[in-house]
Every structure is written in C-alpha cells, then in structure tokens.
Amino acid sequence: xxxxxxEAGGRIRLYVTADLGADAAVPLPDGPSHxxxxxxxxxxxxxxxxxxxxxxxxxxxxTAATKRGVTVTARARTAAQSEVSDLWLCFAPIKxxxxxxxxxxxxxxxxxxxxxxxxxxxxxxxxNQERLLANAVEAAEQSGRLSVxxxxxxxxxxxxxxxxxxxxxxxxxxxSGDARPLAQAAQPAxxxxxxxxxxxxxxxxxALLRAQNFVTPVTLGxxxxxxxxxxxxxxxxxxSAMGDQG
Amino acid sequence: xxxxxxEAGGRIRLYVTADLGADAAVPLPDGPSHxxxxxxxxxxxxxxxxxxxxxxxxxxxxTAATKRGVTVTARARTAAQSEVSDLWLCFAPIKxxxxxxxxxxxxxxxxxxxxxxxxxxxxxxxxNQERLLANAVEAAEQSGRLSVxxxxxxxxxxxxxxxxxxxxxxxxxxxSGDARPLAQAAQPAxxxxxxxxxxxxxxxxxALLRAQNFVTPVTLGxxxxxxxxxxxxxxxxxxSAMGDQG
Numbered sequence: 001x002x003x004x005x006x007e008a009g010g011r012i013r014l015y016v017t018a019d020l021g022a023d024a025a026v027p028l029p030d031g032p033s034h035x036x037x038x039x040x041x042x043x044x045x046x047x048x049x050x051x052x053x054x055x056x057x058x059x060x061x062x063t064a065a066t067k068r069g070v071t072v073t074a075r076a077r078t079a080a081q082s083e084v085s086d087l088w089l090c091f092a093p094i095k096x097x098x099x100x101x102x103x104x105x106x107x108x109x110x111x112x113x114x115x116x117x118x119x120x121x122x123x124x125x126x127x128n129q130e131r132l133l134a135n136a137v138e139a140a141e142q143s144g145r146l147s148v149x150x151x152x153x154x155x156x157x158x159x160x161x162x163x164x165x166x167x168x169x170x171x172x173x174x175x176s177g178d179a180r181p182l183a184q185a186a187q188p189a190x191x192x193x194x195x196x197x198x199x200x201x202x203x204x205x206x207a208l209l210r211a212q213n214f215v216t217p218v219t220l221g222x223x224x225x226x227x228x229x230x231x232x233x234x235x236x237x238x239x240s241a242m243g244d245q246g
Numbered sequence: 247x248x249x250x251x252x253e254a255g256g257r258i259r260l261y262v263t264a265d266l267g268a269d270a271a272v273p274l275p276d277g278p279s280h281x282x283x284x285x286x287x288x289x290x291x292x293x294x295x296x297x298x299x300x301x302x303x304x305x306x307x308x309t310a311a312t313k314r315g316v317t318v319t320a321r322a323r324t325a326a327q328s329e330v331s332d333l334w335l336c337f338a339p340i341k342x343x344x345x346x347x348x349x350x351x352x353x354x355x356x357x358x359x360x361x362x363x364x365x366x367x368x369x370x371x372x373x374n375q376e377r378l379l380a381n382a383v384e385a386a387e388q389s390g391r392l393s394v395x396x397x398x399x400x401x402x403x404x405x406x407x408x409x410x411x412x413x414x415x416x417x418x419x420x421x422s423g424d425a426r427p428l429a430q431a432a433q434p435a436x437x438x439x440x441x442x443x444x445x446x447x448x449x450x451x452x453a454l455l456r457a458q459n460f461v462t463p464v465t466l467g468x469x470x471x472x473x474x475x476x477x478x479x480x481x482x483x484x485x486s487a488m489g490d491q492g
Contacts, residue, residue, distance in 0.1 A: 101347070104472075104475075105472075105475050105478075108469055108470075108471050108472060108475045109467075109469075109471075109475065109479065110467065110469060142470065142472070143469040143470045143471065143472075144468075144469055144470045145469055181486065181489070181490075182486065183429075183486040183487065220482075220486075221355075221356065221485055221486075221490040222390075222490065223354055223355075223356060223389040223390055223391055224354075224388070224389045224390045225354050225355075225389065226350075226351075226354060226388070226389075229350075229351050229354045229355065229478070232351075232475070232478055232479070232482070233355065233478070233482035233486075236466075236478070236479035236482045236483055237482055237483060237486040239467055240427065240428065240429040240466075240467075240479075240483040240486065240487075241429065241486075243427070244427075244467040244468065
C-alpha cells in the first residue's frame with residue numbers, strides 16, 4: 001500500500017501545518033481542498049505526499065472528499081526531515097510580480113527565511129506577507145523541499161541592523177565595485193544575503209552597513225543587476241560555495 | 247561638453263547597430279525614437295550613452311528630434327569595448343513570461359548567446375526571437391553591458407549536439423542527482439549551460455547527452471529547480487567560479 005502510494009503520490013506534494021505520523025488524519029483548508037478536488041480531480045484513495053517542516057515527508061491518501069472539504073491520512077514516511085542551510089534573504093521589496101518571483105526562486109534556492117526590509121529608496125510601502133507565503137509554499141511543494149521559508153515581518157534597515165544576531169554574517173551586495181566576490185568571501189552558516197531596492201542603497205545606508213562588524217560587502221560581478229537578479233544570484237552562489245546540503 | 251554629456255547621460259543607455267565614433271550621427275529606429283521623445287521627454291541637446299557591441303560606450307547627444315524620428319550624435323568614448331565571458335545558455339523554451347524573464351536575467355548575468363532548443367518534452371512549439379532580443383537589448387542597456395547576447399535560431403537537441411563545436415564544454419544540468427556540483431566541474435570558457443523544459447529531459451535524451459565527450463553533467467543542489475531558476479543559478483555559479491570578467 002505504501003509503495004503504491006509512493007508511486008501514485010509522486011506528483012502531488014502538499015505542505016500542511018498539522019503534525020504528521022502513521023495514520024494521522026489531516027483535514028485540509030479550503031485552498032488545498034479546492035485544488036485537489038477541482039484542479040487535480042482527486043478522489044478518495046488517491047495518493048499524495050505531505051510535509052510540515054518538522055516530521056519529514058509522508059506518503060498519504062485522500063480518505064474523505066466532500067463538499068465540506070478533503071481529509072488526507074498519512075500512511076508511511078518517505079523521507080526524514082532535513083534542514084535547508086541556515087541562510088536568510090533580507091531584501092527591499094520590489095514591485096508585485098518580481099516579489100512573487102523572488103519568493104518562489106528564493107524558496108527553490110533554499111533560503112530559510114525571507115526578511116523584507118524598508119530602505120530610503122524603497123518605493124513599495126506595503127508588503128503582502130500572505131502572498132509571499134503562498135508563493136513560498138507553492139515553490140516548496142514543487143521543489144521537493146521539506147520546509148517552507150519563514151516570512152518575517154518587514155522592518156526598516158536601521159532596526160534590522162540594531163537587533164541583528166551578531167554571530168550571523170550579513171553579506172551586503174554592494175554595487176560600488178570595491179568589494180570581494182561573494183564566492184571568495186562566503187563563510188559557513190549562519191548567514192544572510194542583503195539586497196537593495198531598484199535604486200540601490202543611499203550613501204548613508206552604505207556607510208552604516210560598512211560600519212557593522214557583522215557585515216561583509218560583496219560584489220556579484222561587473223554588471224549592474226536588477227534587485228531580484230542580485231538576490232537570486234547571491235543565493236545560488238552562496239549555496240554553491242558552501243556545498244548546499246539541502 | 248563631453249563631461250557634461252557624461253553627467254547628464256548617466257541615466258539613458260541605448261543599444262544601436264550603427265558604427266560609433268567621434269561625431270558619428272545615428273538616426274534611431276522608431277522604437278527608441280518614441281521612447282526618447284514620449285517616455286523620457288528628451289529634447290535636442292540632451293545627453294545619453296550609446297553602445298553597439300563593437301566600439302565601446304559613447305557619450306552622445308540628441309542632435310535632431312522631429313516627427314520623422316530622433317538622431318543622436320556620438321561625442322566622446324566613455325569606455326573601451328569589453329567582452330562578456332564566452333558562455334552560452336542553451337535552454338528549452340518555456341511559457342511566455344518566464345522566457346522574457348530568462349532573456350533579461352541571462353543578459354544581466356553575462357551570457358554571450360541564448361540558444362533555444364526543442365526537446366521531446368518541450369511544450370512550447372514556437373520561439374519569438376524578436377521578443378527575446380527585445381528583452382535582451384533592454385537588459386543590456388540597463389545592466390551596463392557593452393554588448394547584447396546573440397539570439398540563436400532554435401534547433402532540436404539532436405541537431406545541437408550533432409553540430410556542436412567540440413572545444414566548447416557543455417554543462418548539462420541533470421536532475422538525476424549523481425552529477426558533480428557545477429562550481430567544482432566548471433572549466434574556463436568556451437562554455438555552455440544546458441537546461442531542460444518543465445518536464446525535464448527524457449531518458450533517451452539523458453543517455454544521448456551523457457554519451458557525448460564534450461558534455462559534463464552537473465548538479466545545482468538537492469532541490470528540484472524550475473527550468474528558469476536552474477538556468478539563472480547555473481549562469482551565476484559558473485560566472486562566480488570562473489571569476490566573471492564582465
């Protein structure tokens with residue numbers, strides 16, 4: 001039975017918040033229920049995979065599907081819980097579509113936490129955390145991750161730096177050109193990448209960042225990257241340099 | 247005068263196909279003319295920068311602006327021509343928005359050539375080369391590149407391999423998991439990255455690729471990356487490993 005579920009459940013992976021264990025029945029919220037019933041045309045007995053960021057990955061089956069919702073029941077564990085690298089992405093929010101894209105890509109590239117920050121040149125005045133989370137959940141489901149990155153409350157750059165955990169190195173992607181390449185500067189986790197808004201950091205912010213002893217300015221190459229490109233390139237390069245354990 | 251233009255022309259960079267030299271007058275096509283007149287509200291005497299992929303970057307000024315179009319005249323060279331790394335991106339085309347995004351990002355990350363390929367699981371049946379080029383031009387203008395990547399004619403994977411220039415190493419981003427990390431396998435240019443369609447390469451294609459002595463299978467980490475994420479991560483990691491000269 002578990003093997004059959006493993007086979008059939010290879011396509012659909014769902015993130016749930018409930019605890020997972022053998023024969024744990026999990027009633028799904030409206031969104032995933034609708035997706036299973038009306039998009040995937042799933043029926044009772046169909047297999048899928050579940051993960052919750054704590055209990056590994058489980059082969060499961062649909063055990064109830066009514067108008068009131070879908071219940072799935074975990075049957076057999078298919079993977080032990082593993083952690084992504086302890087790597088945060090601190091980013092100045094950008095216009096809507098790039099932010100969706102950024103949340104997806106950062107999740108695929110293994111960021112443990114997405115931290116929106118407000119800087120002086122940040123144009124966006126509001127961050128839709130639910131929307132970032134929805135994009136991160138979808139990307140986690142599709143990429144085979146066993147966890148969803150934490151979406152942190154937006155803070156100003158000043159507050160971020162004032163309350164920074166000092167053992168975590170902050171790689172500041174600086175366009176000024178006199179910094180070391182990230183791949184050479186990278187150190188093991190805990191770590192964080194910091195990227196600016198469309199217009200970059202202003203001179204006072206750059207000076208403030210460079211004055212912190214937990215900050216390492218880094219360059220991503222000779223071209224001027226868009227804010228979202230810089231974030232993705234930095235995550236990929238750091239993971240690559242540190243041997244991305246998944 | 248040239249200094250003033252350099253100052254004023256810091257914001258607008260335009261790719262042109264004409265030769266550039268001191269006092270070379272370049273009539274612009276309709277698209278850039280419209281952009282300068284109606285989006286940027288530019289007037290005769292306004293400064294901008296020009297590049298053509300051959301003659302470096304030039305400070306220029308608008309010397310005519312009429313209903314029939316805009317003429318710009320190069321005044322002083324502000325940068326010598328430099329080459330990006332000889333790195334190609336061979337990719338199975340994906341749905342419209344990701345392809346636009348991919349062309350932009352690959353340009354920012356310094357790809358010299360974008361080569362669309364058709365594979366067995368490629369869903370897209372047509373590639374809009376003009377649209378890819380328009381995205382690449384815009385990204386080159388904004389990223390400070392002095393060249394625009396070449397947009398190659400789409401070919402099938404079989405044809406690509408049959409006519410492959412053997413001195414160019416092809417890094418095949420393989421999801422199977424038994425390949426070496428790209429950062430470890432990377433060799434100096436000439437090089438090319440190969441990424442598959444949404445559904446990946448089929449088993450026969452994977453066998454064909456692995457049978458070529460110019461192909462190196464590589465992994466980008468333990469998670470399953472979307473086609474466009476894989477392409478961007480691979481470009482960033484190769485550039486980082488090879489010291490991206492720009």
